[in-house]
Structure formats: C-alpha cells, structure tokens
Amino acid sequence: MKPTDETQKDSLVLDEPMSGEFERLDITGPRDELSGAQPLYRADPDRILRVLAANQFEDPFLAFRELYANALDAVRGRPEGKIEIRVASDRVTVEDNGSGLDEAALAALTTLGASTRRGADAIGRFGIGFASIFDPALGLSLVEFFAARPGQELGVRLRLEPDVSGGVSIRVEDTKPPKSGGSRIELTFDPERAPKDRVSRTVEVLEIHAAYSGVETILNGRPLGRDLSDFVREEIKSGDWSPAERALVSASAVRGPVGVAAIDPTRAESKFRAYQRGLFVTEVSLSKPNGRPWPRGVFGAAEAHGIDLVASRNAFVDGEPYQRFEEELRRLAQESAYRVVRHYEATEDSYARVVLLDALRRGLKTATPEGMLAESKDLFSGAVVRSPLFRAWGAKRRYSFEELVEMKEAETFRALSYRPAGWDLKQGPVMRADDSIERDIFRKLSGMRDMPQAARAEEVASPSLWSKAADVLLSGPRAEYSLFQREVKAGAIPRGIKEIVRELQELLATPEVSQALGRLLPGPLPRLGFGLSRNAFGPVAAYRLGEIRFNVRHRTLRRLSSGPDPVLASRALLPVLAHELAHVCHELHDVDFYRTSRALLRALVVATARVDAASAEPV
Numbered sequence: 001m002k003p004t005d006e007t008q009k010d011s012l013v014l015d016e017p018m019s020g021e022f023e024r025l026d027i028t029g030p031r032d033e034l035s036g037a038q039p040l041y042r043a044d045p046d047r048i049l050r051v052l053a054a055n056q057f058e059d060p061f062l063a064f065r066e067l068y069a070n071a072l073d074a075v076r077g078r079p080e081g082k083i084e085i086r087v088a089s090d091r092v093t094v095e096d097n098g099s100g101l102d103e104a105a106l107a108a109l110t111t112l113g114a115s116t117r118r119g120a121d122a123i124g125r126f127g128i129g130f131a132s133i134f135d136p137a138l139g140l141s142l143v144e145f146f147a148a149r150p151g152q153e154l155g156v157r158l159r160l161e162p163d164v165s166g167g168v169s170i171r172v173e174d175t176k177p178p179k180s181g182g183s184r185i186e187l188t189f190d191p192e193r194a195p196k197d198r199v200s201r202t203v204e205v206l207e208i209h210a211a212y213s214g215v216e217t218i219l220n221g222r223p224l225g226r227d228l229s230d231f232v233r234e235e236i237k238s239g240d241w242s243p244a245e246r247a248l249v250s251a252s253a254v255r256g257p258v259g260v261a262a263i264d265p266t267r268a269e270s271k272f273r274a275y276q277r278g279l280f281v282t283e284v285s286l287s288k289p290n291g292r293p294w295p296r297g298v299f300g301a302a303e304a305h306g307i308d309l310v311a312s313r314n315a316f317v318d319g320e321p322y323q324r325f326e327e328e329l330r331r332l333a334q335e336s337a338y339r340v341v342r343h344y345e346a347t348e349d350s351y352a353r354v355v356l357l358d359a360l361r362r363g364l365k366t367a368t369p370e371g372m373l374a375e376s377k378d379l380f381s382g383a384v385v386r387s388p389l390f391r392a393w394g395a396k397r398r399y400s401f402e403e404l405v406e407m408k409e410a411e412t413f414r415a416l417s418y419r420p421a422g423w424d425l426k427q428g429p430v431m432r433a434d435d436s437i438e439r440d441i442f443r444k445l446s447g448m449r450d451m452p453q454a455a456r457a458e459e460v461a462s463p464s465l466w467s468k469a470a471d472v473l474l475s476g477p478r479a480e481y482s483l484f485q486r487e488v489k490a491g492a493i494p495r496g497i498k499e500i501v502r503e504l505q506e507l508l509a510t511p512e513v514s515q516a517l518g519r520l521l522p523g524p525l526p527r528l529g530f531g532l533s534r535n536a537f538g539p540v541a542a543y544r545l546g547e548i549r550f551n552v553r554h555r556t557l558r559r560l561s562s563g564p565d566p567v568l569a570s571r572a573l574l575p576v577l578a579h580e581l582a583h584v585c586h587e588l589h590d591v592d593f594y595r596t597s598r599a600l601l602r603a604l605v606v607a608t609a610r611v612d613a614a615s616a617e618p619v
Contacts, residue, residue, distance in 0.1 A: 063132040
C-alpha cells in the first residue's frame with residue numbers, strides 16, 4: 001500500500017464515499033452517550049459486501065494475516081515490541097504492546113473500509129483487511145477489540161457482531177486498558193458454522209506469514225517473528241539434508257541488499273520468498289541466464305522494504321519497480337553462488353566441485369565454449385570458468401575451463417574417460433574424466449556428439465605391467481569404461497555367445513532395422529564384436545572405435561547362450577543394444593539420453609517385429 005500525502009498521514013481516508021443511509025458514528029461526545037442498549041449503528045450491508053468482495057482472499061484464513069499486520073503496525077518502531085497469539089478451537093486472540101487506538105484510529109475501525117494508513121512503513125491499519133475477518137467462511141460469531149487510548153486512563157472496548165442480514169452491529173464502551181498497554185482482539189468461532197480444521201489452518205497461516213517479521217511473536221507458546229537473516233539457518237534445520245549438502249548451504253549463505261540467500265543443491269530452480277514490511281507476500285522465481293554457468297537451486301528470502309512493489313498483499317505490481325527488484329535478487333543469487341566457488345577453492349570439497357561442474361555443463365547446453373567465456377562477465381560465471389576444476393593424468397596441478405578452451409583453440413586438447421595405458425605428455429596434458437558430468441564437458445569441448453575420439457582410442461594392445469596392476473587394484477563399479485576391453489580371439493569365444501551376437505549383427509544388417517535406426521543415429525551403425533572386461537556392469541564391454549563389444553565373461557550372456565534358441569536370446573538383448581546406441585547420439589546421463597534410448601528401443605523393436613513376421617511367413 002502506498003503512503004498518502006504527508007498532510008493526509010494522520011487523517012481518515014475512506015476508500016469510497018459513504019452511502020446516504022450509512023450512519024456515521026460520532027465519537028466526540030461523552031462516553032456514557034455511546035453505551036446505550038441499542039447498537040450505535042448498523043453497517044450498510046451493500047457496502048460491507050462490496051468491501052468483502054474487493055478483498056476476498058483465495059484462502060479466507062488469510063484474514064488472520066491481516067490481523068497480524070495490524071499488530072505489526074501498532075508495535076512498529078518500538079524497541080521491545082511484542083505480539084502474542086493464542087489459537088484454540090473456540091477463539092483466536094491477538095495481543096500487542098503497541099500504540100493502542102487514538103480517535104482517528106477508533107473512527108477508522110468503526111467505519112469499516114476506512115484506514116488511517118499511518119506513516120510510510122504501515123502495512124495497512126484497519127482498512128478492508130480488517131473487514132475480511134467477517135468472511136462467512138470463517139464462521140465467526142463475535143469479535144471483541146480492547147485497546148488503550150493514548151493520553152487517557154480508560155481504554156476502549158468494541159464489540160463487533162455480524163448478523164444474518166450481512167451487517168455488523170458495533171457497540172463501543174469505556175473499559176480498563178489491556179495489561180500489555182496496547183491492544184487485544186478476540187475472535188470467537190461459531191462451532192456450528194466454523195470449519196472443523198480452523199485451528200490447524202489458522203496456525204499454518206500465522207506460521208508462514210509471521211515467521212520472519214523481525215518482531216517478537218509468540219504463537220501458542222512457540223516463538224515466531226525471527227529476523228530474516230535466520231531464514232537459511234531455519235531452512236537447514238528443517239530440511240532433509242545430507243552432511244555434504246548442509247555444509248554447502250552453510251558455506252554459500254549470504255546477506256545482500258534485499259535479503260538472504262544460499263545454494264540449495266536439491267532444487268531445480270531459483271526461488272525467493274519475498275516479504276513486504278515483515279509479512280510474507282509471495283515467491284519469486286528467477287530464470288537462469290542463457291549461455292552462462294549458473295548453479296541449480298539458488299533459494300532465499302528477500303525483503304521488499306523501501307520498494308513499493310506490493311499493490312495488495314496478494315501480488316506484485318508490474319513495471320520498472322519489479323524489474324529493479326528482480327535485478328537485486330539476481331545480484332543476491334550471484335553472490336551466493338560465488339560463495340560455492342570460494343568454498344571449493346578453500347576446501348576442495350567434492351560436492352561443491354560437482355555443483356560447479358554441473359553449472360558449467362548447463363551453461364554449455366546453450367552456448368559454445370568460446371561464447372560462454374565471452375558471456376562470463378558476472379561475478380559467479382567469471383569465477384567458475386577460472387576455477388581449477390579439471391584433473392590431468394600425470395600432473396599434480398588442476399586446470400580451469402578457460403585453460404581447456406585455450407587448449408582446444410591450440411588443438412592440443414585431449415581427454416580420456418579412464419586410465420590410459422600409456423600417453424605422451426609432450427603435446428600437453430591428457431585430461432581425465434572421473435564422472436559423467438566431466439565426460440559431457442569434454443564431449444562439448446571436442447565438438448563431438450558421442451564420446452571423443454581421444455577417449456575411445458586407449459592403447460590396449462600391449463598394456464604395461466603398471467597398467468595391469470592398476471586395472472586389478474583400481475577398477476570398481478564406477479569404472480563403466482574399464483581399460484581392458486580388448487578383443488577376444490574367435491577361438492576363445494563360447495559358441496553360444498558367438499551365435500547370439502551373429503544374430504544381432506544380421507538383424508542390424510536388415511533393411512527394416514538399418515532404415516529405422518538410420519533416421520535416429522548421426523552416423524553409420526556400429527559393428528558388433530567381443531571383448532573381455534573385469535567390469536561386471538553389463539553384458540556390453542565397451543563402445544569404442546565404432547564397435548560395440550560384448551563382454552564374453554558376463555553372466556547374462558553366459559545364461560542366454562545356454563538356451564536352445566539364439567534368435568530368441570538375441571531379442572532379449574535389444575534393450576541393451578538400444579542403450580549402447582543411445583551413447584552414439586547424446587551426452588551420457590543427460591535427460592535426453594534416456595528419451596533417446598527409449599526412442600531407439602521403440603524403433604528397434606518395431607523393425608525387428610517386421611523382420612520376424614516376414615521370416616515366419618510361408619514361402
């Protein structure tokens with residue numbers, strides 16, 4: 001809500017002219033004249049309905065957020081402001097030690113729809129937000145308001161009672177001021193009309209919207225109202241995090257000009273919770289800049305104080321203020337992301353390294369390596385492309401992405417997926433890929449859609465003694481491309497396995513299959529061969545040099561080869577074949593890889609069914 005002109009700050013502001021039948025309450029007379037048995041006035045039903053219709057929330061229980069906003073306005077600026085809320089099945093009580101009610105505020109409260117709007121920092125004092133508590137969906141039977149009156153010994157008590165006609169009967173009388181010295185509002189539910197889950201829904205609204213107001217708030221004995229800087233700490237405490245994730249979030253937490261943020265590695269998008277003068281308003285998502293590294297899962301909280309963004313407490317306004325606010329959020333996210341780089345360089349934390357490598361890979365999906373370097377002018381992108389993330393065989397130092405691009409331009413970039421049997425370091429370092437993320441980056445750098453030629457050209461013909469020992473000692477379940485995937489001589493291949501692979505090769509040579517796969521594969525169909533590997537991952541030993549080699553020692557192949565029908569056994573290997581063919585098309589372990597694998601399997605199965613149907617027809 002925008003502040004009024006300075007001359008109107010403390011004056012009564014009506015949202016629209018009052019109807020002629022609407023009796024205005026005169027509060028200037030003696031108090032005994034205001035305490036008659038009859039209601040002082042009945043609110044105009046048409047006006048009440050218009051006010052409520054204009055301020056209806058998607059969730060009627062957001063009316064309790066409006067009551068909390070009034071309490072925040074009352075205590076704002078007080079060094080020891082405090083709000084206490086009690087929620088029970090029969091009533092809700094909100095009490096503050098704020099400023100109480102002066103004459104203008106009392107007039108505004110008894111003229112539903114009016115607001116004093118006190119000061120530029122006010123959220124909204126007793127306007128249509130207060131009227132929202134009379135939403136019939138809440139099922140309130142009585143609202144009582146007790147408040148101190150500045151400069152007077154007696155306080156005031158207002159009794160607001162909605163009736164079936166849509167009006168609200170109001171009674172005003174003198175009484176003792178609340179013990180808190182501010183105000184207290186009590187709302188009584190009608191058990192016949194109020195929702196059965198009223199307690200849980202009220203508590204949920206208050207826990208969300210009063211959580212980070214910065215004002216001491218007690219809800220049913222539990223503290224709320226923490227400072228916004230506590231947001232990340234509370235998120236870490238309440239989330240289901242691994243130790244590595246907790247360490248990364250803690251290390252990346254930062255407080256910026258509009259709030260706080262951190263890297264949440266479990267999130268797929270950047271999202272901020274925005275607060276306007278202490279109340280949660282909405283969530284704001286930020287899109288990743290194209291052509292730049294950017295980590296997944298920036299999250300945080302933002303304070304919109306000082307920026308008139310909120311037209312109501314339901315949505316943001318559009319235009320230049322909102323764009324300026326988004327820019328501040330991007331700066332905040334960038335600073336938080338930069339903390340990941342600093343954390344990695346100080347600790348060499350492996351999880352932080354994965355986050356940074358993934359940011360590089362995601363940047364490469366929308367840009368060339370050279371283009372991404374040119375676009376990496378912001379704080380985080382510039383730091384991550386220069387951070388020493390990549391290892392090389394036989395070298396102690398690490399290399400940055402920027403250096404890899406320079407090697408590529410000098411035509412000295414070489415990369416291997418796993419240990420080489422021997423290499424020549426004279427032409428530059430041989431980069432090693434320890435996981436699929438790095439292989440994806442190396443593929444992009446090499447300009448090839450499948451595994452780089454260097455990664456498929458290991459020297460396996462004459463391995464050294466050291467390489468043999470390293471293979472025995474170091475090969476493990478992560479070694480998807482084990483070094484010793486060398487060919488097996490035809491005489492050493494079991495007859496059953498040989499027949500299965502021959503059937504698959506003949507299937508690939510049929511016009512139906514070759515045409516179906518030719519539309520999906522970027523090049524010619526690979527040939528099938530035999531290999532020997534200590535890696536027990538799958539029946540396929542390797543895809544290298546245009547050849548798919550089947551591991552003759554794998555139990556799946558051995559079991560299939562013992563069956564009576566090699567054709568049927570070969571059909572059982574179609575999913576494995578489709579998986580390996582997908583390696584030719586797309587980056588490993590990317591989302592598109594699995595989609596491509598399914599498309600290849602579908603085409604392979606349909607074409608095979610045609611081949612089998614044709615062979616079964618009588619001549």
